[in-house]
Amino acid sequence: MKSFVASLSACVIAGQLAAASFTPICHEPDSHPAIGAIYFMTNDGTANKVIAHEIQPDGTVVFGKTAWIGGKGLHGNDAPAATGPDPLFAQGALQVSGNHLFTINPGSNTASMFEIDDRDPTKLRLIGVPVNTGGEFPMAITASPKTNHVCVANGGKVNGVQCFTADPEQGLLPIQNSQRLLKLPLTTPPVGPPGTVSNIQFSGDGSKLFASVKGVPPKPGFIATWDVNQDGSLSQNFKSSTPAKGGMLPFSITPIPGKNAVLNTDAGVGFSVFDFSRGDVASSTVIPIKGQKATCWSAYSSKTGTFFLTDVGTATVTEVKVDQNLRGSIVKQYPLGAGTATVDNGIATVNGKDYLYVLQANITSVNVMSLKAPGQAKTIQTFNFAADAKKAGITVDRNNLQGMAVYTKF
Numbered sequence: 001m002k003s004f005v006a007s008l009s010a011c012v013i014a015g016q017l018a019a020a021s022f023t024p025i026c027h028e029p030d031s032h033p034a035i036g037a038i039y040f041m042t043n044d045g046t047a048n049k050v051i052a053h054e055i056q057p058d059g060t061v062v063f064g065k066t067a068w069i070g071g072k073g074l075h076g077n078d079a080p081a082a083t084g085p086d087p088l089f090a091q092g093a094l095q096v097s098g099n100h101l102f103t104i105n106p107g108s109n110t111a112s113m114f115e116i117d118d119r120d121p122t123k124l125r126l127i128g129v130p131v132n133t134g135g136e137f138p139m140a141i142t143a144s145p146k147t148n149h150v151c152v153a154n155g156g157k158v159n160g161v162q163c164f165t166a167d168p169e170q171g172l173l174p175i176q177n178s179q180r181l182l183k184l185p186l187t188t189p190p191v192g193p194p195g196t197v198s199n200i201q202f203s204g205d206g207s208k209l210f211a212s213v214k215g216v217p218p219k220p221g222f223i224a225t226w227d228v229n230q231d232g233s234l235s236q237n238f239k240s241s242t243p244a245k246g247g248m249l250p251f252s253i254t255p256i257p258g259k260n261a262v263l264n265t266d267a268g269v270g271f272s273v274f275d276f277s278r279g280d281v282a283s284s285t286v287i288p289i290k291g292q293k294a295t296c297w298s299a300y301s302s303k304t305g306t307f308f309l310t311d312v313g314t315a316t317v318t319e320v321k322v323d324q325n326l327r328g329s330i331v332k333q334y335p336l337g338a339g340t341a342t343v344d345n346g347i348a349t350v351n352g353k354d355y356l357y358v359l360q361a362n363i364t365s366v367n368v369m370s371l372k373a374p375g376q377a378k379t380i381q382t383f384n385f386a387a388d389a390k391k392a393g394i395t396v397d398r399n400n401l402q403g404m405a406v407y408t409k410f
């Protein structure tokens, strides 16, 4: 017992000195091991910051640290008038790949790359400098662990995509011949949500790049697909896939594991499944969610084999499944409290179990659900981070909060 205490104090000293050679001594008696972190952004108009919460061994979160992304946030203009939550009309404002976090500054037209500290994943180190995104109002970013390529979607006056190589020393390096414009009639900031860019996502193998665009009723939106070459450059033109009848506002893009297909939330109806197995112009099916208002965000749980969709209007999580024949259906719905504005969500595997993290923007909270089995999600924490953020020197604006990326060590 005595030696344990001795090594513990040695650990504290080693920690204070930040002596790398003492690290192994530190690891075992550590009573507070950091398993992982969740990240979202303030999208503040003067200084856009990441808020990082630490994931604890039971899946719940505690406030961790904040980091300046190196630029400014910007809020889209909600049509017709009010300004509410979901400032970017988008999924994917932050993205984790390996031990790096990638994110954007919508008001500065830049993207940033951070290294995640393995010992304290709430500690972020900016790598290189924020880089120009080749457009205006960057609102989403994606990274392929397979190819090390990173692409940004711009949703303002100059809209489209631009790709980068993620260099662990220098940061984001623009890839030649990878800026592609969508040429949508948008302004900076854009007026939305209808007609705006929603998400950007690589296919599982990194060989395709998808970007989703919402329609302007009665004209439905689409998913744009580019071929990604070995060097990261993109095909000159994209192929456009429109949703089946009833689809209108394509939002999130979540690849369906083991399939050449994606799940796409549709803020106008529920969700769609786009099947790309016959080429870059997908066939699709639309699955309505009864009573939905704006189903926008989605994530996949490998433990339950189901997807979790959030609706900002109804503040409800809808769990859905997609079978072997790509038929989608609703498993269960979980209301998280009217008016809480459930926006982005993410899923982390902690000690062999999956947990869902939902940003409840309107009450400056993160809702944590344990995902024991399909149809058995259960809220285990609703954490209001406003007071801790204030202590850390940040006053959060609930209308500006966006994004949800997760990192776990194991």
Ligand SMILES: *[C@@H]1O[C@H](CO)[C@@H](O)[C@H](O)[C@H]1NC(C)=O
Pocket: 084, 085, 312, 313, 338, 339, 340, 341, 362
């Ligand atoms: C946010 O909360 C306010 C009350 O504080 C409510 O009036 C409003 O409808 C809520 N917004 C959303 C999008 O849920």
